[in-house]
Amino acid sequence: MNPFVGAQVHTLVENIRLLEVLVTAPLGLYSDIRMLRQALPIEEAADLPRSESGQRRIAYRGLTDENGRLALLAIAQIEVSLDMLDGVEKAGDAGPRPEWTSQARRVMARARQKAGGDLRSNTASKIEGLYVIVDPKATNGRPVADVAEAALRGGARVVQLRDKSGSRDDVLAVSRRLRSVCDQHGALFIMNDDPALAVLSDAHGLHLGQADLTVPDARRILEPHQIAGRSNNGQEELAASVSMGADYLAVGAVFATSTMGKSGRPAVGTEMVAKAKEASDIPVVAIGGINRDNVAEVVRAGADCVCVVSAVTLTDDPEAAASALVEAIQNAKPS
Numbered sequence: 106m107n108p109f110v111g112a113q114v115h116t117l118v119e120n121i122r123l124l125e126v127l128v129t130a131p132l133g134l135y136s137d138i139r140m141l142r143q144a145l146p147i148e149e150a151a152d153l154p155r156s157e158s159g160q161r162r163i164a165y166r167g168l169t170d171e172n173g174r175l176a177l178l179a180i181a182q183i184e185v186s187l188d189m190l191d192g193v194e195k196a197g198d199a200g201p202r203p204e205w206t207s208q209a210r211r212v213m214a215r216a217r218q219k220a221g222g223d224l225r226s227n228t229a230s231k232i233e234g235l236y237v238i239v240d241p242k243a244t245n246g247r248p249v250a251d252v253a254e255a256a257l258r259g260g261a262r263v264v265q266l267r268d269k270s271g272s273r274d275d276v277l278a279v280s281r282r283l284r285s286v287c288d289q290h291g292a293l294f295i296m297n298d299d300p301a302l303a304v305l306s307d308a309h310g311l312h313l314g315q316a317d318l319t320v321p322d323a324r325r326i327l328e329p330h331q332i333a334g335r336s337n338n339g340q341e342e343l344a345a346s347v348s349m350g351a352d353y354l355a356v357g358a359v360f361a362t363s364t365m366g367k368s369g370r371p372a373v374g375t376e377m378v379a380k381a382k383e384a385s386d387i388p389v390v391a392i393g394g395i396n397r398d399n400v401a402e403v404v405r406a407g408a409d410c411v412c413v414v415s416a417v418t419l420t421d422d423p424e425a426a427a428s429a430l431v432e433a434i435q436n437a438k439p440s
Contacts, residue, residue: 110193113186117201118142118150120179120186126165127176128216137212144205173224177329180213180220221329228309228332229352231293232388235431236263236412238297239283241271243364243418250282252423257290259427261417263410265295265312273302280306295334300326310334310352315342320349334390338373340380347385355412356381358393359403364414375406382407397429401437 121142129135142150153161169175187206201209237256239249253264266283268276280296284306287294295310296303300323303311310332311323320333327333332352337343346354361372372394381389391403392412400411411434420426 107193110190113189114145114147114201115149116186117183118145118147120183121150122161123165123179124176124183124216126162127172127179128219131219134212134215134219137208138216141205141209141212145201171224173220173227174330176220177217177224180217183209183213217329224330225332225352228293228330229388232263232334232353232390232410234262234410234434235260235417235427236265236390236392236410237261237417237427238265238267238392238412238414239418240267240269240414242269243414245419249279250286252418253283254286255423256417256427257286257292259417259424260431261290261292261427263293263295263412265297265412267297273299277302277305280308284308303331304328312336312355313351320346320351324350336392337381338371339377340384343377343381343384347387351387353388353390353410354381354385355390355392356408357391357412359391360394360399362394362415375402378403378406378408382409397426397433400430400433404434404437 121138124138125135125142128138143152144150152158166172187201187209190201191206235256237253239253239256241249244252249266249268257264264283264287266276266280268279271279280294280302284294287309293309294306295312296306296308297312298314298317300311300318302308304327308331311327311334313320313323313333313335315336315338317323320335323333334353334355335346335349335351336355336357337346338357343354343356356373356378358372359375359378375391378389378391388409389407390410390412391406391408395403395411395413396416403411411430413430416430417423417426
């Protein structure tokens with residue numbers, strides 16, 4: 106066997122064996138991954154003895170606590186090997202047949218969707234508590250990153266960067282810093298509007314407005330693990346966001362607000378928060394006119410997360426303001 110072809114086939118086998126351990130559900134997908142391996146025309150692709158198979162499973166599961174991320178890497182390696190073998194004109198009998206390669210690509214696409222979906226669900230489950238949007242036009246002239254870090258010290262769990270006026274280079278630099286600061290506090294960083302900047306900054310996710318890309322189109326740019334949420338101002342928009350596969354639903358403006366040019370958006374009240382919570386089991390983020398005085402109403406309506414701007418970013422002490430809101434949110438939750 107040609108050494109190059111042999112190396113690529115060996116890589117295929119090992120990564121498929123790894124996927125069998127990491128992607129066990131749904132059963133049909135697991136079976137398809139296993140059959141890909143068994144269909145390769147080489148001895149090393151055959152089923153292992155039960156004892157050796159068990160040892161490998163234990164070893165593979167001990168590699169990481171993030172099975173989804175490792176699965177995505179294995180899928181990428183498999184696809185690289187397939188591309189490499191496609192470029193070899195004379196792979197001989199050791200190389201996979203074209204029909205096997207076509208099936209492998211289809212199975213890898215499904216496996217990526219499953220692994221990415223699992224990772225997004227895990228990330229979306231962390232959207233809770235206080236969510237702060239930082240915008241250079243709403244920080245009283247202070248650096249965005251400084252205000253964000255103060256909010257995180259106060260207990261914010263999610264930070265979103267919104268910057269409609271800065272150059273893309275500047276926004277990217279700030280977003281990378283925010284991602285780093287959020288990591289230090291165990292919080293999520295969300296990029297506003299721009300999926301390319303979300304990818305370049307390795308943001309945990311992207312927030313989309315009604316006039317932005319749809320969730321499916323944004324996902325064609327985002328990495329499989331990055332979440333995508335969407336703003337909603339009524340039931341029709343909520344239904345559309347759910348059908349698109351949004352990872353979280355932002356609902357608002359809950360109360361009247363003029364922050365970030367939203368004075369023309371009708372207030373939907375806490376009733377819409379409750380309806381959003383009934384419409385889906387994904388996290389609901391309430392936004393718009395929320396402050397320490399009314400945040401309890403929003404939490405009692407069912408919001409998983411409360412998003413604010415001016416109630417934190419325009420105060421003299423963003424850390425204290427965030428801390429007070431976090432305390433109010435906690436106190437409003439059912440005991």
